[in-house]
Structures are given as structure tokens and as C-alpha cells.
Amino acid sequence: MTSLSVTQNVFHPNWTLPDNVGVAITTRAFGNLAVHVGDDPAAVLLRRRRLERELPLPHSVVWLQQRHTSNVLSWPFKTTIADAAYSSQPGSVCAVLTADCLPIFICSSDGKEIAAVHAGWRGLADGVLQNALKKFSTESSGLSVWIGPAIGPDAFEVGQDVFDAFVSNQFKTSHFFEPNGDKWLANLPGIAELICRQFGINEITQSDECTVSHSDLWYSWRNEKAAARFASIIWRK
Structure with a gap:
């Protein structure tokens, strides 16, 4: 069962939040929001402004x-090279772009x-x-944490290098890998939840949305080599 509700081309997580915080996730119907994947930059900028x-957002998205990477920036940003954004400032906006990797909200x-986090397997490891x-x-x-649409455990086939990257760290993650011939099927949402619980967080909501099996809603690089990304945005009102 999904933890999302849709309004037009934007999803709103069914996730209990304080009144001063908003969240939204765009679908593929809204269109690509990444400028680095070969799309017409002008068209991308128009979609960003429309979003x-x-x-409406209290501030333009940076x-x-x-x-x-494992880099996290604090808002307002002095650079933009990072894979997570954090803020304690009113009127701030944190956003990430994904198409199989985990989008994670923290509040x-x-x-x-x-905070908004982009976590592919390498960043998560x-x-x-x-x-x-x-x-x-x-x-x-x-x-509280919300783990958004990403490649699911039945679709994410990885090699020994990914298995080794996780089982060699301090978290006991081997049970999130299922043998699949000479490969493994990896459960990234499960690993992310484990990390949060290791930090003492109990309020964790999984979207249970797989970008591969639900590619009618989401972009999936693994499924279709889609040159596009959808956005996950959290903001302080």
C-alpha cells in the first residue's frame, strides 16, 4: 500500500508533519526537472518555475x-556540490532529484x-x-523520516562490490541482500531504515513505491535509461 496521495502531477506523502513544514514529490507527468541529462535547459527551467x-514555495529551490557523495550542505548554501541539504531556517527549501536512488526526508x-537526502547505493554506503x-x-x-520512491528490493540487482561495500561497514546489512545467481538483490529502502533506527529514530515511513515496477509514475534509470529526474522537496513555511 502506498503512502502517497496525488494532486494533479505532484504527490504528497501521507506522513504526519508539523503545520510549518510542507513536502511534495513530482511525478514523470510533471516532467523532467534535471538540467544535466540532455533535456532542453529552457524547458527544464520553465518546469522548475512552474513547480x-x-x-507554492517560500523560496526558489537551489x-x-x-x-x-556523502556531502551535506546547510541552507543557505555557499556551494551546490552535495547530495543532501539541511536547514534550520524559516522559509528555506531543500530538494533532491532522483530516478531510482532514494529520496529521503527528515523532519x-x-x-x-x-533535510532532503539523495542516497544511491554508493552515497548510502x-x-x-x-x-x-x-x-x-x-x-x-x-x-521522523520518510523514505520515498526508489528502486525496490525485487528489482535492484547488484554485484559483489555493492554487497562488500555494505557488509564491511559498521551496520549489519547482509540480511538486506538476497542471492540472485552470481549477483545480489539489494534492499536500499530497508538499509536506509536500519540506519535511521541505529540512530534511535522510531518514526519512519516507507513509501513502498518502486520506481522500476511503477515506471508509469516515476522515472527509472535502471528500467529505461530515462534521461530525466523527478524532484522531492521539503520546506519550512
């Missing part, structure tokens, strides 16, 4: 240059701290989610 008007119970969580001054018991 800011329709939500889009990250995502490179599968404090009082709505004063928010290298600690991007942990680094984002460390930005929060709120105790872990006062944080």
Missing part, C-alpha cells in the same frame, strides 16, 4: 549538483529542522544519511 508557483517534531542526521540538534526521538 515553485504551484506548490538545486544541488548531486555526485553520489524534527517542531518543524524547525528539515559512504554515510550520506548518517551525515545528514548528524546535522540535527533535535534528539533522535524527536525526528
